[in-house]
Amino acid sequence: MDDRAWLKLRSKSNRKRDRINMICVDIIFESKSFSELAVWNHIFNVLLKQESFTPELKLNGRKTNCRKLGSLISSKTGFIVEGENFEVDSTLIGRFNIGRVEICWDPQRVVINPRDWVMPFIGEKGFVQAWVYNRDYIHWQNAEDPLEYECAGKSVDGLKMKSNGLPPPLQMSVVDVSDNPGRVLLKSGYVEAVASTMWVSEKLANRTGFAMQELKNESWFSVVPLSDEVYELEFSTNIFEPNDGTDNLQRSIRKLLFR
Structure with missing residues (x-):
């Protein structure tokens, strides 16, 4: 597998350099287990509860109104929706048999618990995992x-x-990120990534080798069962950022969940 495929996704979703200092949630699900319309409906229902939400949006770079989005999105394979204070990037990654939704928002203008974005998805059959992160980091x-x-x-x-x-x-020297604590790797059926707060499923456990029930026995992080098959794991109350002294913590999380 070409783990570096993640870099292409990062390049795509970081097209606006002035909006890179955003907080994001990535949601991973089994390929084609969600329709694009279902993805948008879950997100739209959360957006409607935000006081900062405005109906003027862009779909794949073109201005549109939120009332038209549902019909436009239903015919697409993947979409990018941009609002004044948020972005949504939905992509099918067929090579790895997963779908990915990245939801980013400006924390200075949007006050929301990252869990609110994830909860509508965890009850769906195809949910695999989710995590929250600082986009710049x-x-x-x-x-x-x-x-x-x-x-x-x-x-x-x-x-x-x-x-x-x-x-x-074509040969050239590039930065070696293979030992970076925040490296992200695409794998077949899941994504290897660590975060301060993560949502993990039985599907992820079966694919990476950890046991869901054993997580409850650990004392160095909190475990909140959200269903029989999905747990919320909180390793830190602060989202990981550059030079925050969490390198060893991140490596411990990786060792715990990705064996």
Whole structure:
């Protein structure tokens, strides 16, 4: 499997550099277990409860009204909806047999518990996992291209480098992110990612090798059963950010859930 496929998704969803400092939730489900309309309806019902929500939206870059979105989305395979203070990116990743919904919002303007985005999905048969993260942190934890660092005014001095594995003349040195605590890897049927708060299912447990019931015996994080097959795990009350001293914690989470 080409784990670096995640980088292409990050590049796509980070198309607006001025909106990178957002909080996001990623929701992963089995491929084609949700229709695009069902995905949007779950999200729209949460948005309607937000005082900051405005009906002027963009669907795949074109202005539209929320009343028209349902009919427009129902005929699409994947969509991007942008509002004033939020973004939704729904994608089917057929190669890995998963669907992914990324929901991002401006925490300065939208006050919401990340769980509110996830709850409508966990009762669905195809739900696999979800997690919350700081978009800027995760982006740079997974960025390999030195040119991207240069364009952002960041230096790669001191960063571990490796070959991109391509033959000459395409061969070049790229940033080695393989040991970064916040690295994200696409796998068949799930995504290997860690976060301060995660929602994990029996499906994920079966695919990665941990036991759901054993999580209740651990004392270094909290476990909240949301159903017989889905648990909410809270490892920290703060979302992981750069230089926050949580590298070892993140590695412990990875070792616990992805064996």
